[in-house]
Amino acid sequence: MVNDLKARFDANTYLSKLDEKARREALKGHKTPFTQDEFIEKMGEDKDVFRFHYRFFSQHTHTSPVSFIRMIEHDRGAGVETESEKRYMMVAINFAHSILDRAVNGQLLLFPEAETRKPFLTDKEVARNVERNQGRLKPKS
Structure with a gap:
């Protein structure tokens, strides 16, 4: 391999x-x-827009006491469904979709055989592995 x-x-x-x-x-x-800036440039992404999203989403991954305080002040991250949380989810999904769509198409330009190559696992095998790994699959008797 x-x-x-x-x-x-x-x-x-x-x-x-x-x-x-x-x-x-x-x-x-x-x-x-390549660097992140080179990657953003090759994607045709606006660096300022990308940086805004990157910093915004980083608040949820690079935690610090100040990050937690700011999240609460801005009606985020309390585990309660709010209009703000719904809007943030939509922003995240739209942003991720735009990046992933271009990333997949870019990968297929670099590795065109990937689209026709047989997957390592079938969808059924992937689902079975997820169920097994999460402890929801009953052992065979």
């Missing part, structure tokens, strides 16, 4: 142009071969 990944990596026109150190780091999965 590793040899197949390396061969496909080497055959990719974008990835094959990286210098040796960047290629080694990318193959190890340690570093991406």
